[in-house]
Amino acid sequence: MTPAILVEGLCKTFRPPFRLKKVRAVRSVSFTVNPGEVFGFLGPNGAGKTTTIKVLTGLIRPTAGRATVLGGPPTSIQVKARVGFLPEQPYFYDYLKPTELLDIFGRLFGMDRSTRRRRIHELLEAVGLAHAKDRTLRKFSKGMLQRVGLAQALLNDPELLILDEPMSGLDPIGRKEVADLIASLKARGKTIFFSSHILADIERLCDRVVILDRGEIKAEGRLDDLLAGGRWEKEAVVRVRPGGDGPRVETWPGVIRVEEIDPATLRVVASGEAFNPVLQRLVEAGFEVVGAGDRRLSLEALLMGLTRRGDEAREASA
Amino acid sequence: MTASGDGNRVARSSGSSWVRVHALALNTFIEASRNRAFVGLGIAAVGLVASAIAVSQLAIRDQAARVLVDFGLFAVSLLSVVIAIVMGVILIFKEVDRKTFYLVLPKPVRRSEVVAGKFAGLLAVLVVAVALMGAAWFLSLWARDVPLNPDMVKALVLVWLEAALLTSVALFFSSFATPVMSGVFTFGIFLVGRSIPILEELLRAKKGVLVRSPVARTIAEAVTGTFPDLSVFHVGKELILGVPVGWDYVAGVTLYCAGYCIFFLALGMLIFRRRDFV
Numbered sequence: 001m002t003p004a005i006l007v008e009g010l011c012k013t014f015r016p017p018f019r020l021k022k023v024r025a026v027r028s029v030s031f032t033v034n035p036g037e038v039f040g041f042l043g044p045n046g047a048g049k050t051t052t053i054k055v056l057t058g059l060i061r062p063t064a065g066r067a068t069v070l071g072g073p074p075t076s077i078q079v080k081a082r083v084g085f086l087p088e089q090p091y092f093y094d095y096l097k098p099t100e101l102l103d104i105f106g107r108l109f110g111m112d113r114s115t116r117r118r119r120i121h122e123l124l125e126a127v128g129l130a131h132a133k134d135r136t137l138r139k140f141s142k143g144m145l146q147r148v149g150l151a152q153a154l155l156n157d158p159e160l161l162i163l164d165e166p167m168s169g170l171d172p173i174g175r176k177e178v179a180d181l182i183a184s185l186k187a188r189g190k191t192i193f194f195s196s197h198i199l200a201d202i203e204r205l206c207d208r209v210v211i212l213d214r215g216e217i218k219a220e221g222r223l224d225d226l227l228a229g230g231r232w233e234k235e236a237v238v239r240v241r242p243g244g245d246g247p248r249v250e251t252w253p254g255v256i257r258v259e260e261i262d263p264a265t266l267r268v269v270a271s272g273e274a275f276n277p278v279l280q281r282l283v284e285a286g287f288e289v290v291g292a293g294d295r296r297l298s299l300e301a302l303l304m305g306l307t308r309r310g311d312e313a314r315e316a317s318a
Numbered sequence: 319m320t321a322s323g324d325g326n327r328v329a330r331s332s333g334s335s336w337v338r339v340h341a342l343a344l345n346t347f348i349e350a351s352r353n354r355a356f357v358g359l360g361i362a363a364v365g366l367v368a369s370a371i372a373v374s375q376l377a378i379r380d381q382a383a384r385v386l387v388d389f390g391l392f393a394v395s396l397l398s399v400v401i402a403i404v405m406g407v408i409l410i411f412k413e414v415d416r417k418t419f420y421l422v423l424p425k426p427v428r429r430s431e432v433v434a435g436k437f438a439g440l441l442a443v444l445v446v447a448v449a450l451m452g453a454a455w456f457l458s459l460w461a462r463d464v465p466l467n468p469d470m471v472k473a474l475v476l477v478w479l480e481a482a483l484l485t486s487v488a489l490f491f492s493s494f495a496t497p498v499m500s501g502v503f504t505f506g507i508f509l510v511g512r513s514i515p516i517l518e519e520l521l522r523a524k525k526g527v528l529v530r531s532p533v534a535r536t537i538a539e540a541v542t543g544t545f546p547d548l549s550v551f552h553v554g555k556e557l558i559l560g561v562p563v564g565w566d567y568v569a570g571v572t573l574y575c576a577g578y579c580i581f582f583l584a585l586g587m588l589i590f591r592r593r594d595f596v
Contacts (some may be wrong), residue, residue, distance in 0.1 A: 014594075014596060054595070054596075057423075057424040058423060058424060059419075059420065059423055059424065059594070059595040060594040060595060060596060061592075061594060077426045077427070077428065078426075080424060080425060080426040080427075081426040083424065085421075085424040087417070087420040087421065090420070090421060091416050091417040091418050091420065091421070092418065092421070093345065093349060093418055095348065095349055095352040095353070096345075096348065100348070104341050104342075104344065104345050105421075105425060107337060107338070107340070107341035107344075108338050108341050108342075108422075108425040108426060108427050109425065109426060110334070110337060110338075110426070149421075152421065
């Protein structure tokens with residue numbers, strides 16, 4: 001089965017204007033998106049998400065490595081005809097009406113006049129802009145422009161949708177509608193690759209995610225696996241010996257933190273790799289282990305644990 | 319929000335290159351025609367009529383017709399060149415600066431088609447502009463009882479061809495340079511192109527700087543051999559003297575213009591194809 005997106009060893013280096021030093025925006029990034037998946041692309045600002053998306057849409061060329069989309073190069077006309085793309089904060093020809101914009105893009109997709117008319121009508125209804133079809137785009141609010149952006153991305157009924165921050169600028173109702181749209185597209189077998197800062201949406205919609213930071217992949221996999229915490233955190237609930245001064249468990253290697261549930265009960269959280277030795281040491285120290293298991297992380301905690309921003313936030317609070 | 323759509327009902331072929339270039343040209347034309355610059359053009363055309371009539375009032379009685387013909391054609395030509403350079407320089411920059419290319423380039427379109435579409439759209443804008451200004455010029459001639467003749471239409475066609483050539487030069491420079499630099503470079507080519515007859519005369523002369531300095535002579539020969547000679551687009555003298563301008567001449571100049579347009583556009587497409595849109 002041909003992957004919807006295949007990225008292998010992708011590197012992109014820029015030289016900012018008037019500077020000698022190059023900036024490495026993406027460093028040896030590899031991942032695969034399977035057909036029919038909803039794939040989340042996560043990371044803080046400056047992680048390299050938009051750079052990677054620009055390679056996938058043929059806006060920039062990689063410095064090294066390769067990317068294929070629907071089995072072909074991203075710059076191929078045949079490939080682009082099967083892909084829909086919504087850039088981050090899309091900019092439009094503000095002198096056009098939404099119907100005119102979609103008509104011009106429909107011509108680029110080789111649609112005949114009747115198909116264009118029908119499709120434009122369907123899409124403006126679908127994104128809730130039918131009432132504003134005769135207004136020029138310069139009179140649209142940010143949320144309305146985001147909806148036009150979604151309409152143009154869906155114009156060709158694409159097999160693969162690449163959405164860069166699709167919820168950006170939308171109110172909660174708009175976000176819910178976009179989330180429903182993504183779910184309905186998934187139900188129709190479409191592949192959706194999207195980046196978002198809104199973690200709840202990623203958690204709700206994505207089958208798999210890649211977490212990117214400073215141009216490198218920090219984690220990749222099924223969201224359930226990543227959040228189950230087996231690889232990241234485990235916890236043990238232990239009873240303290242009555243009257244005893246227990247050892248300072250929080251200083252043991254591999255222990256992330258110790259929480260007091262009540263005066264006689266502690267929750268010891270350790271990294272996944274170090275958990276078994278920690279558990280062994282707890283037993284040897286005379287603690288009564290009343291429970292142990294995986295600790296399910298929130299996506300936010302996972303992201304904070306993996307990225308530089310998370311490191312900085314922890315340092316600031318220490 | 320629901321995603322209606324059926325893969326069988328939505329054409330997803332990329333269509334022909336011509337259709338795509340036509341769509342991009344249409345967008346360029348709509349952009350230009352809804353731009354305030356076009357309102358400015360209308361004002362300039364009215365100003366042209368008024369100033370041509372005013373200047374002819376100052377001329378000696380039997381010279382008024384000559385002044386109207388010469389000044390009017392000069393004004394149409396100058397305004398067309400300004401439109402060609404300004405729009406040619408600004409259009410691609412605006413798309414990059416406002417990031418509208420982020421929506422267009424991921425569509426099934428070649429980058430060369432984007433340049434061709436911009437060029438075709440600007441040619442259409444120039445047709446309208448030259449036609450409007452030409453109409454204003456004819457109006458000024460009619461108001462002063464100067465007889466109109468078909469060679470004046472040919473003169474306007476030649477003005478349009480010159481503007482087309484300069485548009486291709488402006489698009490070439492704007493494929494890699496800033497608008498200011500592109501404007502300066504294009505205006506430089508315009509100045510050199512209009513000066514080619516003077517350079518050729520200096521090269522033919524028996525004395526002067528081009529005879530004394532072999533380096534200057536080599537440079538002058540290189541310039542006259544490579545730069546477009548924009549004087550071929552000007553038949554003002556012929557109109558005044560009543561020398562007929564044949565369609566065969568217009569056809570020859572059209573080929574000359576097409577050669578340069580293809581050269582500059584091909585170079586622009588080559589650079590544009592390799593450009594990153596960061």
